[in-house]
Amino acid sequence: MSKKMPISVTVNGQTHDLLAEPRELLIYVLRERLDITGPHVGCETSHCGACTVLMDGKSVKACTVFAAQANGASITTVEGLGTPDSLHALQRSFREHHGLQCGYCTPGMITRAAKLLEENPTPTEAEVRFGMAGNLCRCTGYQNIVKSILAAADEMNAEQEVAE
Ligand code: FES
Ligand code: FES
Structure with missing residues (x-):
């Protein structure tokens, strides 16, 4: 043993x-x-x-x-990343932009996206797709996953500008 x-x-x-x-x-x-x-x-x-x-x-x-x-x-x-009362911008965005279907990939998608946006707060769509290439969605909901990440980036950047 x-x-x-x-x-x-x-x-x-x-x-x-x-x-x-x-x-x-x-x-x-x-x-x-x-x-x-x-x-x-x-x-x-x-x-x-x-x-x-x-x-x-x-x-x-x-x-x-x-x-x-x-x-x-x-x-x-x-x-x-967030709490039920205070969701992370990505968690809110996935909910608002239908970034999930069955939800199985979602925790990994959101966690990976958090790192991607930390490294690149203003990614292009192509950079999001490249940065998320290691995360697969069996429901193939990629369009809305990318949309959710880009929307979260916009929201986080707007919050940052208000804070400055
Ligand atoms: S379960 Fe770890 S990469 Fe698929
Ligand atoms: S939402 Fe079902 S695997 Fe991605």
């Missing part, structure tokens, strides 16, 4: 100490041990992006990160 190792991981601001198997994946720690079920499991092979989370500020696919690699890291999932 493999030896478990102690890890400490902070998810959406809350620190969790646990024992992880060397082969255990971050997505299963989040979903099955910490009950953080926003990130979904789609392909488990790094193709679909349903499991996307932010790890120390980078967007990563949690199905291809070992829990041990997340030791000491700070993770943000879609649950950590």
